[in-house]
Amino acid sequence: MGKNKLLQFLNRRGAIEAISLCTAIITWEIVADFIIRNPIKLPSPYAVFLSYLKLWEIIPVDIGISLLHFGIGLGAGAAVGITVGMLMGWFRVANRALDPMVEILRPIPPLAWVPFAILWGGLTHYAAGFIVFIGAFFPILLNTYTGFREVDKTYIDAAKVLGCKEERKMIKYVAFPFSLPYIATGIRIGMGVGWMCVVAAEMFGVSKSGLGFRLFQVFWPLHMIDRLVAYMIILGLVALVLDHLFRYFVEERLLKWKKGMVIQ
Amino acid sequence: MNHKLELRNVTKTFKTEEGELTALENINLAIKPSEFLCIIGPSGCGKSTLLRLIAGLDDPSSGEILLDGKELRGPSQDRGMVFQEYSLFPWRNVLKNVTFGLEIQGIDKQEQYKIAEEYIELVGLKGFEKRYPYELSGGMKQRVAIARALATEPAILLMDEPFGSVDAQTRNILQEELLEIWKRTKKTILFVTHSVDEAVYLADRVAVVSSRPGCLVKCAKIDIPRPRKRTSVEVNEFRGKLLMWLSLERTKACIQR
Numbered sequence: 001m002g003k004n005k006l007l008q009f010l011n012r013r014g015a016i017e018a019i020s021l022c023t024a025i026i027t028w029e030i031v032a033d034f035i036i037r038n039p040i041k042l043p044s045p046y047a048v049f050l051s052y053l054k055l056w057e058i059i060p061v062d063i064g065i066s067l068l069h070f071g072i073g074l075g076a077g078a079a080v081g082i083t084v085g086m087l088m089g090w091f092r093v094a095n096r097a098l099d100p101m102v103e104i105l106r107p108i109p110p111l112a113w114v115p116f117a118i119l120w121g122g123l124t125h126y127a128a129g130f131i132v133f134i135g136a137f138f139p140i141l142l143n144t145y146t147g148f149r150e151v152d153k154t155y156i157d158a159a160k161v162l163g164c165k166e167e168r169k170m171i172k173y174v175a176f177p178f179s180l181p182y183i184a185t186g187i188r189i190g191m192g193v194g195w196m197c198v199v200a201a202e203m204f205g206v207s208k209s210g211l212g213f214r215l216f217q218v219f220w221p222l223h224m225i226d227r228l229v230a231y232m233i234i235l236g237l238v239a240l241v242l243d244h245l246f247r248y249f250v251e252e253r254l255l256k257w258k259k260g261m262v263i264q
Numbered sequence: 265m266n267h268k269l270e271l272r273n274v275t276k277t278f279k280t281e282e283g284e285l286t287a288l289e290n291i292n293l294a295i296k297p298s299e300f301l302c303i304i305g306p307s308g309c310g311k312s313t314l315l316r317l318i319a320g321l322d323d324p325s326s327g328e329i330l331l332d333g334k335e336l337r338g339p340s341q342d343r344g345m346v347f348q349e350y351s352l353f354p355w356r357n358v359l360k361n362v363t364f365g366l367e368i369q370g371i372d373k374q375e376q377y378k379i380a381e382e383y384i385e386l387v388g389l390k391g392f393e394k395r396y397p398y399e400l401s402g403g404m405k406q407r408v409a410i411a412r413a414l415a416t417e418p419a420i421l422l423m424d425e426p427f428g429s430v431d432a433q434t435r436n437i438l439q440e441e442l443l444e445i446w447k448r449t450k451k452t453i454l455f456v457t458h459s460v461d462e463a464v465y466l467a468d469r470v471a472v473v474s475s476r477p478g479c480l481v482k483c484a485k486i487d488i489p490r491p492r493k494r495t496s497v498e499v500n501e502f503r504g505k506l507l508m509w510l511s512l513e514r515t516k517a518c519i520q521r
Binding site: 154155157158159160161162163164165169173174177178180256257258 | 340369
Protein backbone atom coordinates (compact mmCIF):
# COMPACT_ATOMS: atom_id res chain seq x y z
CA MET A 1 0.00 0.00 0.00
CA GLY A 2 2.66 2.45 1.14
CA LYS A 3 4.77 1.66 -1.89
CA ASN A 4 1.87 2.38 -4.22
CA LYS A 5 1.22 5.73 -2.59
CA LEU A 6 4.86 6.63 -3.02
CA LEU A 7 4.81 5.74 -6.69
CA GLN A 8 1.64 7.74 -7.16
CA PHE A 9 3.29 10.74 -5.57
CA LEU A 10 6.39 10.40 -7.73
CA ASN A 11 4.30 10.25 -10.87
CA ARG A 12 2.79 13.63 -10.16
CA ARG A 13 3.94 16.48 -12.34
CA GLY A 14 7.00 18.17 -10.94
CA ALA A 15 7.40 15.76 -8.02
CA ILE A 16 10.74 14.30 -9.00
CA GLU A 17 11.95 17.71 -10.16
CA ALA A 18 11.09 19.27 -6.79
CA ILE A 19 12.71 16.47 -4.83
CA SER A 20 15.87 16.72 -6.89
CA LEU A 21 16.05 20.48 -6.46
CA CYS A 22 15.51 20.27 -2.69
CA THR A 23 18.18 17.60 -2.40
CA ALA A 24 20.65 19.79 -4.22
CA ILE A 25 19.93 22.76 -1.97
CA ILE A 26 20.18 20.67 1.21
CA THR A 27 23.44 19.13 0.02
CA TRP A 28 24.79 22.59 -0.70
CA GLU A 29 23.73 23.76 2.78
CA ILE A 30 25.45 20.76 4.43
CA VAL A 31 28.62 21.16 2.36
CA ALA A 32 28.78 24.89 3.13
CA ASP A 33 28.03 24.57 6.85
CA PHE A 34 29.98 21.47 7.79
CA ILE A 35 32.65 20.83 5.18
CA ILE A 36 33.84 24.12 3.69
CA ARG A 37 32.90 26.19 6.74
CA ASN A 38 34.11 29.36 5.09
CA PRO A 39 31.37 31.76 3.84
CA ILE A 40 33.90 33.54 1.63
CA LYS A 41 34.63 30.36 -0.31
CA LEU A 42 31.07 29.05 -0.36
CA PRO A 43 28.14 30.86 1.18
CA SER A 44 25.28 28.65 2.34
CA PRO A 45 21.88 28.83 0.64
CA TYR A 46 20.46 30.24 3.84
CA ALA A 47 22.97 33.12 3.77
CA VAL A 48 22.08 33.75 0.13
CA PHE A 49 18.42 33.79 1.06
CA LEU A 50 19.11 36.30 3.82
CA SER A 51 21.02 38.51 1.42
CA TYR A 52 17.92 38.72 -0.78
CA LEU A 53 16.10 40.29 2.13
CA LYS A 54 18.61 43.12 2.05
CA LEU A 55 18.73 43.36 -1.72
CA TRP A 56 15.05 43.29 -2.59
CA GLU A 57 14.90 47.01 -3.20
CA ILE A 58 17.91 47.24 -5.45
CA ILE A 59 17.55 44.05 -7.44
CA PRO A 60 14.55 45.17 -9.54
CA VAL A 61 16.47 48.27 -10.60
CA ASP A 62 19.45 46.19 -11.63
CA ILE A 63 17.22 43.78 -13.52
CA GLY A 64 15.63 46.74 -15.27
CA ILE A 65 18.98 48.22 -16.29
CA SER A 66 20.27 44.87 -17.51
CA LEU A 67 17.08 44.30 -19.47
CA LEU A 68 17.56 47.72 -21.02
CA HIS A 69 21.05 46.78 -22.23
CA PHE A 70 19.72 43.43 -23.35
CA GLY A 71 16.77 45.01 -25.16
CA ILE A 72 18.90 47.55 -27.02
CA GLY A 73 21.33 44.86 -28.17
CA LEU A 74 18.77 42.23 -29.05
CA GLY A 75 16.53 44.72 -30.83
CA ALA A 76 19.37 46.02 -32.95
CA GLY A 77 20.72 42.49 -33.47
CA ALA A 78 17.34 41.26 -34.67
CA ALA A 79 16.74 44.23 -36.95
CA VAL A 80 20.15 44.08 -38.60
CA GLY A 81 20.53 40.29 -38.41
CA ILE A 82 17.19 39.55 -40.04
CA THR A 83 17.74 42.14 -42.77
CA VAL A 84 21.24 41.01 -43.65
CA GLY A 85 20.33 37.33 -43.32
CA MET A 86 17.40 37.85 -45.64
CA LEU A 87 19.54 39.59 -48.26
CA MET A 88 22.25 36.96 -48.04
CA GLY A 89 19.81 34.07 -48.14
CA TRP A 90 17.76 35.35 -51.03
CA PHE A 91 20.20 37.16 -53.30
CA ARG A 92 23.25 35.25 -54.43
CA VAL A 93 25.17 38.47 -55.10
CA ALA A 94 24.55 39.77 -51.59
CA ASN A 95 25.72 36.46 -50.20
CA ARG A 96 28.97 36.54 -52.14
CA ALA A 97 29.57 40.16 -51.26
CA LEU A 98 28.88 39.89 -47.53
CA ASP A 99 29.97 36.37 -46.71
CA PRO A 100 33.73 37.09 -46.39
CA MET A 101 33.10 39.88 -43.90
CA VAL A 102 30.65 37.86 -41.89
CA GLU A 103 33.01 34.91 -41.75
CA ILE A 104 35.93 37.07 -40.60
CA LEU A 105 33.97 39.03 -37.98
CA ARG A 106 31.93 36.13 -36.65
CA PRO A 107 34.67 34.26 -34.76
CA ILE A 108 35.74 37.42 -32.89
CA PRO A 109 34.41 36.97 -29.33
CA PRO A 110 31.90 39.70 -28.40
CA LEU A 111 34.09 40.66 -25.44
CA ALA A 112 36.88 41.66 -27.79
CA TRP A 113 34.60 44.51 -28.80
CA VAL A 114 34.49 46.00 -25.30
CA PRO A 115 37.24 48.59 -25.95
CA PHE A 116 35.44 49.78 -29.06
CA ALA A 117 32.14 49.83 -27.25
CA ILE A 118 33.65 52.22 -24.73
CA LEU A 119 35.55 54.23 -27.34
CA TRP A 120 32.47 54.69 -29.49
CA GLY A 121 29.72 54.81 -26.93
CA GLY A 122 31.42 55.96 -23.74
CA LEU A 123 30.08 54.64 -20.46
CA THR A 124 26.48 54.55 -21.65
CA HIS A 125 23.72 52.03 -21.97
CA TYR A 126 24.35 51.99 -25.68
CA ALA A 127 27.89 50.76 -25.17
CA ALA A 128 26.60 47.80 -23.16
CA GLY A 129 23.87 47.29 -25.74
CA PHE A 130 26.52 47.17 -28.43
CA ILE A 131 28.21 44.17 -26.83
CA VAL A 132 24.87 42.39 -26.63
CA PHE A 133 24.28 43.30 -30.25
CA ILE A 134 27.54 41.66 -31.32
CA GLY A 135 26.57 38.51 -29.42
CA ALA A 136 23.00 38.33 -30.67
CA PHE A 137 23.59 39.43 -34.25
CA PHE A 138 25.41 36.42 -35.68
CA PRO A 139 23.09 33.62 -34.58
CA ILE A 140 20.12 35.62 -35.84
CA LEU A 141 21.87 36.34 -39.11
CA LEU A 142 22.89 32.74 -39.73
CA ASN A 143 19.51 31.27 -38.91
CA THR A 144 17.65 33.80 -41.03
CA TYR A 145 20.06 33.04 -43.86
CA THR A 146 19.40 29.31 -43.55
CA GLY A 147 15.65 29.90 -43.54
CA PHE A 148 15.72 31.92 -46.74
CA ARG A 149 18.03 29.39 -48.33
CA GLU A 150 15.76 26.47 -47.59
CA VAL A 151 12.50 27.87 -48.90
CA ASP A 152 10.80 24.91 -50.52
CA LYS A 153 10.79 25.17 -54.30
CA THR A 154 7.22 23.93 -54.42
CA TYR A 155 6.04 26.98 -52.48
CA ILE A 156 7.91 29.30 -54.81
CA ASP A 157 6.43 27.57 -57.86
CA ALA A 158 2.95 27.63 -56.35
CA ALA A 159 3.29 31.35 -55.64
CA LYS A 160 4.55 32.04 -59.14
CA VAL A 161 1.62 30.26 -60.71
CA LEU A 162 -0.69 32.28 -58.48
CA GLY A 163 0.71 35.47 -59.93
CA CYS A 164 3.49 36.30 -57.48
CA LYS A 165 6.19 37.72 -59.72
CA GLU A 166 8.20 40.47 -58.03
CA GLU A 167 11.00 39.48 -55.67
CA ARG A 168 9.60 41.82 -53.06
CA LYS A 169 6.26 40.02 -53.01
CA MET A 170 7.95 36.62 -53.08
CA ILE A 171 9.89 37.59 -49.96
CA LYS A 172 6.90 39.11 -48.22
CA TYR A 173 4.40 36.37 -48.97
CA VAL A 174 6.53 33.23 -49.19
CA ALA A 175 10.17 33.41 -48.13
CA PHE A 176 9.70 35.49 -44.99
CA PRO A 177 6.82 33.53 -43.50
CA PHE A 178 8.58 30.31 -44.42
CA SER A 179 11.71 31.49 -42.61
CA LEU A 180 9.92 32.61 -39.45
CA PRO A 181 10.65 29.41 -37.51
CA TYR A 182 14.33 29.73 -38.43
CA ILE A 183 14.35 33.38 -37.43
CA ALA A 184 12.70 32.47 -34.14
CA THR A 185 15.40 29.89 -33.48
CA GLY A 186 18.03 32.50 -34.29
CA ILE A 187 16.49 34.98 -31.89
CA ARG A 188 16.28 32.37 -29.17
CA ILE A 189 19.95 31.47 -29.53
CA GLY A 190 20.77 35.17 -29.86
CA MET A 191 18.93 35.82 -26.61
CA GLY A 192 21.09 33.27 -24.83
CA VAL A 193 24.35 34.64 -26.16
CA GLY A 194 23.14 38.21 -25.66
CA TRP A 195 22.36 37.61 -22.01
CA MET A 196 25.85 36.29 -21.40
CA CYS A 197 27.15 39.42 -23.06
CA VAL A 198 25.07 41.65 -20.77
CA VAL A 199 26.96 40.39 -17.73
CA ALA A 200 30.29 40.66 -19.49
CA ALA A 201 29.63 44.16 -20.78
CA GLU A 202 28.53 45.43 -17.39
CA MET A 203 31.45 43.74 -15.65
CA PHE A 204 33.89 45.69 -17.74
CA GLY A 205 32.47 48.92 -16.42
CA VAL A 206 30.61 49.94 -19.51
CA SER A 207 27.81 50.96 -17.20
CA LYS A 208 27.47 51.79 -13.51
CA SER A 209 24.50 49.58 -12.77
CA GLY A 210 22.91 46.34 -13.85
CA LEU A 211 23.21 42.77 -12.69
CA GLY A 212 26.62 42.20 -14.21
CA PHE A 213 28.06 45.38 -12.75
CA ARG A 214 26.63 44.60 -9.31
CA LEU A 215 27.88 41.06 -9.46
CA PHE A 216 31.43 42.25 -9.74
CA GLN A 217 30.95 45.11 -7.30
CA VAL A 218 29.85 42.80 -4.50
CA PHE A 219 32.86 40.61 -5.21
CA TRP A 220 35.40 43.38 -5.52
CA PRO A 221 35.89 45.45 -3.38
CA LEU A 222 33.00 44.36 -1.16
CA HIS A 223 33.65 40.62 -0.85
CA MET A 224 30.01 39.85 -0.15
CA ILE A 225 30.03 36.38 -1.59
CA ASP A 226 26.48 35.60 -0.46
CA ARG A 227 25.32 38.55 -2.56
CA LEU A 228 27.46 37.41 -5.45
CA VAL A 229 25.64 34.09 -5.44
CA ALA A 230 22.33 35.90 -5.05
CA TYR A 231 23.05 37.86 -8.23
CA MET A 232 24.20 34.75 -10.06
CA ILE A 233 20.91 33.06 -9.30
CA ILE A 234 18.96 36.12 -10.40
CA LEU A 235 20.89 36.12 -13.68
CA GLY A 236 19.93 32.53 -14.29
CA LEU A 237 16.32 33.06 -13.35
CA VAL A 238 15.83 36.13 -15.55
CA ALA A 239 17.22 34.28 -18.56
CA LEU A 240 14.97 31.33 -17.79
CA VAL A 241 11.90 33.57 -17.64
CA LEU A 242 12.88 35.36 -20.84
CA ASP A 243 13.30 32.07 -22.65
CA HIS A 244 9.97 30.75 -21.43
CA LEU A 245 8.16 33.95 -22.35
CA PHE A 246 9.68 33.81 -25.80
CA ARG A 247 8.73 30.21 -26.30
CA TYR A 248 5.24 30.81 -25.08
CA PHE A 249 4.53 33.81 -27.26
CA VAL A 250 6.43 32.81 -30.37
CA GLU A 251 6.43 29.05 -30.59
CA GLU A 252 3.02 28.41 -29.08
CA ARG A 253 1.20 31.25 -30.78
CA LEU A 254 2.97 32.79 -33.73
CA LEU A 255 4.32 29.51 -35.04
CA LYS A 256 1.34 27.36 -34.24
CA TRP A 257 1.12 26.32 -37.89
CA LYS A 258 4.45 24.58 -37.60
CA LYS A 259 3.04 21.84 -35.43
CA GLY A 260 2.97 18.48 -37.10
CA MET A 261 4.89 19.72 -40.10
CA VAL A 262 7.65 17.28 -39.36
CA ILE A 263 5.28 14.37 -39.88
CA GLN A 264 4.52 15.32 -43.49
CA MET B 265 -9.16 25.84 -85.21
CA ASN B 266 -10.20 27.63 -82.03
CA HIS B 267 -7.81 25.88 -79.71
CA LYS B 268 -7.49 26.96 -76.14
CA LEU B 269 -3.97 25.76 -75.87
CA GLU B 270 -1.59 24.66 -78.56
CA LEU B 271 1.87 23.15 -78.35
CA ARG B 272 3.97 23.28 -81.50
CA ASN B 273 7.13 21.22 -81.78
CA VAL B 274 7.90 21.72 -78.15
CA THR B 275 11.26 20.31 -77.12
CA LYS B 276 12.89 20.57 -73.73
CA THR B 277 16.46 19.61 -73.00
CA PHE B 278 18.27 19.80 -69.71
CA LYS B 279 21.97 20.18 -69.24
CA THR B 280 23.35 17.52 -66.95
CA GLU B 281 26.83 16.45 -66.05
CA GLU B 282 26.75 13.70 -68.67
CA GLY B 283 25.68 16.13 -71.36
CA GLU B 284 22.32 17.10 -72.73
CA LEU B 285 19.24 15.20 -71.72
CA THR B 286 16.18 15.46 -73.90
CA ALA B 287 13.18 15.40 -71.63
CA LEU B 288 10.60 16.17 -74.25
CA GLU B 289 10.89 15.91 -77.99
CA ASN B 290 8.69 17.51 -80.61
CA ILE B 291 5.45 17.62 -78.72
CA ASN B 292 2.49 18.72 -80.78
CA LEU B 293 -0.76 18.98 -78.97
CA ALA B 294 -3.91 21.04 -79.23
CA ILE B 295 -6.52 21.34 -76.55
CA LYS B 296 -10.03 22.61 -77.10
CA PRO B 297 -11.81 24.92 -74.66
CA SER B 298 -13.37 23.03 -71.75
CA GLU B 299 -11.64 19.85 -72.72
CA PHE B 300 -10.45 17.40 -70.10
CA LEU B 301 -7.16 15.96 -71.28
CA CYS B 302 -5.17 13.38 -69.40
CA ILE B 303 -1.48 12.98 -70.05
CA ILE B 304 -0.30 9.53 -69.14
CA GLY B 305 3.10 7.90 -69.19
CA PRO B 306 5.64 6.08 -67.06
CA SER B 307 7.34 8.00 -64.30
CA GLY B 308 10.25 10.03 -65.46
CA CYS B 309 8.86 10.42 -68.97
CA GLY B 310 8.72 14.17 -68.76
CA LYS B 311 4.98 14.61 -68.31
CA SER B 312 5.50 16.83 -65.30
CA THR B 313 8.03 18.81 -67.29
CA LEU B 314 5.41 19.28 -69.96
CA LEU B 315 3.02 20.70 -67.42
CA ARG B 316 5.68 23.01 -66.01
CA LEU B 317 6.32 24.34 -69.50
CA ILE B 318 2.65 25.08 -69.96
CA ALA B 319 2.52 26.70 -66.52
CA GLY B 320 5.43 28.88 -67.54
CA LEU B 321 7.67 27.68 -64.73
CA ASP B 322 10.19 26.49 -67.30
CA ASP B 323 10.78 27.64 -70.85
CA PRO B 324 10.81 25.23 -73.78
CA SER B 325 14.20 24.81 -75.46
CA SER B 326 12.49 25.12 -78.81
CA GLY B 327 9.00 25.24 -80.17
CA GLU B 328 6.15 27.35 -78.92
CA ILE B 329 3.18 27.16 -76.62
CA LEU B 330 0.16 29.21 -77.53
CA LEU B 331 -2.68 30.17 -75.24
CA ASP B 332 -5.66 31.55 -77.14
CA GLY B 333 -3.32 31.96 -80.11
CA LYS B 334 -0.77 34.02 -78.17
CA GLU B 335 2.64 32.74 -77.18
CA LEU B 336 3.17 32.17 -73.48
CA ARG B 337 5.77 33.98 -71.46
CA GLY B 338 6.30 33.00 -67.85
CA PRO B 339 3.73 32.00 -65.26
CA SER B 340 0.49 33.88 -65.00
CA GLN B 341 -2.86 33.71 -63.31
CA ASP B 342 -4.53 32.53 -66.51
CA ARG B 343 -3.15 29.06 -65.78
CA GLY B 344 -3.85 27.57 -62.39
CA MET B 345 -1.83 24.65 -61.14
CA VAL B 346 -2.33 21.91 -58.62
CA PHE B 347 0.91 20.23 -57.62
CA GLN B 348 1.72 16.63 -56.89
CA GLU B 349 3.14 17.35 -53.47
CA TYR B 350 1.30 19.28 -50.89
CA SER B 351 2.02 22.81 -51.94
CA LEU B 352 -0.28 24.60 -49.51
CA PHE B 353 1.44 27.34 -47.57
CA PRO B 354 1.65 25.83 -44.09
CA TRP B 355 1.68 29.26 -42.40
CA ARG B 356 -1.68 30.19 -43.89
CA ASN B 357 -5.01 28.70 -42.95
CA VAL B 358 -7.40 27.30 -45.55
CA LEU B 359 -9.06 30.64 -46.20
CA LYS B 360 -5.77 32.52 -46.52
CA ASN B 361 -4.38 29.84 -48.80
CA VAL B 362 -7.33 30.24 -51.14
CA THR B 363 -7.08 34.05 -51.07
CA PHE B 364 -3.33 34.01 -51.86
CA GLY B 365 -3.63 34.77 -55.56
CA LEU B 366 -6.30 37.40 -54.90
CA GLU B 367 -4.16 39.07 -52.26
CA ILE B 368 -1.27 39.26 -54.74
CA GLN B 369 -3.62 40.94 -57.20
CA GLY B 370 -4.43 43.49 -54.54
CA ILE B 371 -8.14 42.80 -54.44
CA ASP B 372 -10.15 44.29 -51.60
CA LYS B 373 -10.21 42.08 -48.48
CA GLN B 374 -13.98 41.67 -48.30
CA GLU B 375 -14.06 40.71 -51.96
CA GLN B 376 -11.20 38.24 -51.42
CA TYR B 377 -13.10 36.47 -48.69
CA LYS B 378 -16.28 36.40 -50.72
CA ILE B 379 -14.59 34.78 -53.69
CA ALA B 380 -12.60 32.38 -51.50
CA GLU B 381 -15.75 31.29 -49.66
CA GLU B 382 -17.33 30.41 -52.98
CA TYR B 383 -14.49 28.11 -53.97
CA ILE B 384 -14.10 26.62 -50.52
CA GLU B 385 -17.75 25.68 -50.75
CA LEU B 386 -17.25 24.32 -54.25
CA VAL B 387 -14.63 21.87 -53.01
CA GLY B 388 -16.79 20.97 -50.03
CA LEU B 389 -14.65 22.43 -47.27
CA LYS B 390 -17.09 24.91 -45.76
CA GLY B 391 -16.42 25.16 -42.06
CA PHE B 392 -12.71 24.40 -42.41
CA GLU B 393 -11.65 27.96 -43.26
CA LYS B 394 -9.69 28.52 -40.08
CA ARG B 395 -7.84 25.20 -40.17
CA TYR B 396 -4.16 25.08 -40.93
CA PRO B 397 -2.78 22.61 -43.48
CA TYR B 398 -1.27 20.39 -40.77
CA GLU B 399 -4.78 19.84 -39.45
CA LEU B 400 -6.08 18.51 -42.79
CA SER B 401 -5.98 15.08 -44.37
CA GLY B 402 -4.20 14.53 -47.67
CA GLY B 403 -7.42 14.62 -49.66
CA MET B 404 -8.57 17.81 -47.97
CA LYS B 405 -5.25 19.46 -48.70
CA GLN B 406 -5.59 18.75 -52.38
CA ARG B 407 -9.13 20.11 -52.33
CA VAL B 408 -7.81 23.34 -50.88
CA ALA B 409 -5.12 23.36 -53.56
CA ILE B 410 -7.84 23.05 -56.21
CA ALA B 411 -9.84 25.88 -54.65
CA ARG B 412 -6.71 28.01 -54.47
CA ALA B 413 -5.91 27.37 -58.13
CA LEU B 414 -9.48 28.17 -59.18
CA ALA B 415 -9.87 31.32 -57.08
CA THR B 416 -8.01 33.51 -59.54
CA GLU B 417 -10.28 32.20 -62.29
CA PRO B 418 -7.71 30.73 -64.66
CA ALA B 419 -8.82 29.57 -68.08
CA ILE B 420 -6.82 26.38 -67.72
CA LEU B 421 -6.29 24.14 -64.76
CA LEU B 422 -3.03 22.18 -64.79
CA MET B 423 -2.94 19.20 -62.48
CA ASP B 424 0.25 17.29 -61.83
CA GLU B 425 -0.69 13.90 -60.38
CA PRO B 426 -2.76 15.71 -57.79
CA PHE B 427 -4.23 12.58 -56.27
CA GLY B 428 -1.05 10.55 -56.38
CA SER B 429 -0.50 10.47 -52.65
CA VAL B 430 -4.00 9.90 -51.31
CA ASP B 431 -5.51 6.51 -50.63
CA ALA B 432 -7.54 4.73 -53.29
CA GLN B 433 -10.95 5.39 -51.70
CA THR B 434 -10.31 9.10 -51.29
CA ARG B 435 -8.88 9.23 -54.76
CA ASN B 436 -12.13 7.92 -56.25
CA ILE B 437 -14.13 10.49 -54.36
CA LEU B 438 -11.80 13.29 -55.39
CA GLN B 439 -12.06 12.22 -59.03
CA GLU B 440 -15.84 12.39 -58.88
CA GLU B 441 -15.67 15.79 -57.24
CA LEU B 442 -13.23 17.05 -59.81
CA LEU B 443 -15.58 16.04 -62.62
CA GLU B 444 -18.38 17.87 -60.86
CA ILE B 445 -16.21 21.00 -60.52
CA TRP B 446 -15.21 20.69 -64.15
CA LYS B 447 -18.86 20.46 -65.20
CA ARG B 448 -19.76 23.53 -63.17
CA THR B 449 -16.79 25.75 -64.02
CA LYS B 450 -16.24 24.55 -67.62
CA LYS B 451 -12.47 24.88 -67.23
CA THR B 452 -10.00 23.38 -69.62
CA ILE B 453 -8.16 20.76 -67.62
CA LEU B 454 -4.79 19.15 -68.25
CA PHE B 455 -4.34 16.30 -65.89
CA VAL B 456 -1.08 14.41 -65.60
CA THR B 457 -1.29 10.92 -64.17
CA HIS B 458 0.39 7.55 -64.31
CA SER B 459 -2.80 5.75 -63.43
CA VAL B 460 -4.65 4.14 -66.31
CA ASP B 461 -7.83 3.90 -64.25
CA GLU B 462 -7.73 7.58 -63.43
CA ALA B 463 -7.21 8.61 -67.05
CA VAL B 464 -10.05 6.46 -68.37
CA TYR B 465 -12.42 7.61 -65.67
CA LEU B 466 -11.73 11.31 -66.08
CA ALA B 467 -10.63 12.29 -69.53
CA ASP B 468 -12.25 13.34 -72.78
CA ARG B 469 -9.00 12.51 -74.44
CA VAL B 470 -5.86 10.82 -73.32
CA ALA B 471 -2.33 11.55 -74.52
CA VAL B 472 0.28 8.84 -74.06
CA VAL B 473 3.84 10.00 -73.51
CA SER B 474 6.79 7.65 -73.97
CA SER B 475 9.84 7.80 -71.85
CA ARG B 476 13.31 9.14 -72.64
CA PRO B 477 12.94 11.15 -74.68
CA GLY B 478 9.35 12.02 -73.90
CA CYS B 479 7.40 11.90 -77.11
CA LEU B 480 3.71 12.03 -77.65
CA VAL B 481 3.07 8.57 -79.05
CA LYS B 482 -0.68 8.36 -79.04
CA CYS B 483 -3.63 10.64 -78.57
CA ALA B 484 -7.02 8.98 -78.24
CA LYS B 485 -10.52 10.16 -77.59
CA ILE B 486 -12.45 8.41 -74.86
CA ASP B 487 -15.99 8.21 -76.16
CA ILE B 488 -17.60 6.77 -73.11
CA PRO B 489 -20.65 8.71 -71.91
CA ARG B 490 -20.58 10.18 -68.42
CA PRO B 491 -21.19 9.33 -65.67
CA ARG B 492 -18.80 6.50 -66.32
CA LYS B 493 -18.89 3.35 -64.35
CA ARG B 494 -15.46 2.23 -63.28
CA THR B 495 -16.29 -1.41 -63.86
CA SER B 496 -18.31 -1.14 -67.07
CA VAL B 497 -17.30 -3.07 -70.19
CA GLU B 498 -16.41 0.03 -72.25
CA VAL B 499 -14.22 1.42 -69.49
CA ASN B 500 -12.44 -1.88 -69.15
CA GLU B 501 -11.96 -2.20 -72.89
CA PHE B 502 -10.41 1.23 -73.08
CA ARG B 503 -8.30 0.50 -70.07
CA GLY B 504 -7.02 -2.57 -71.91
CA LYS B 505 -6.12 -0.52 -74.97
CA LEU B 506 -4.33 2.07 -72.90
CA LEU B 507 -2.38 -0.57 -70.99
CA MET B 508 -1.37 -2.15 -74.27
CA TRP B 509 -0.05 1.14 -75.67
CA LEU B 510 1.88 1.77 -72.52
CA SER B 511 3.45 -1.67 -72.44
CA LEU B 512 4.28 -1.35 -76.13
CA GLU B 513 6.22 1.80 -75.32
CA ARG B 514 7.92 0.06 -72.48
CA THR B 515 9.02 -2.80 -74.71
CA LYS B 516 10.33 -0.35 -77.31
CA ALA B 517 12.28 1.48 -74.68
CA CYS B 518 13.78 -1.81 -73.44
CA ILE B 519 14.83 -2.87 -76.93
CA GLN B 520 16.47 0.48 -77.57
CA ARG B 521 18.52 0.07 -74.44
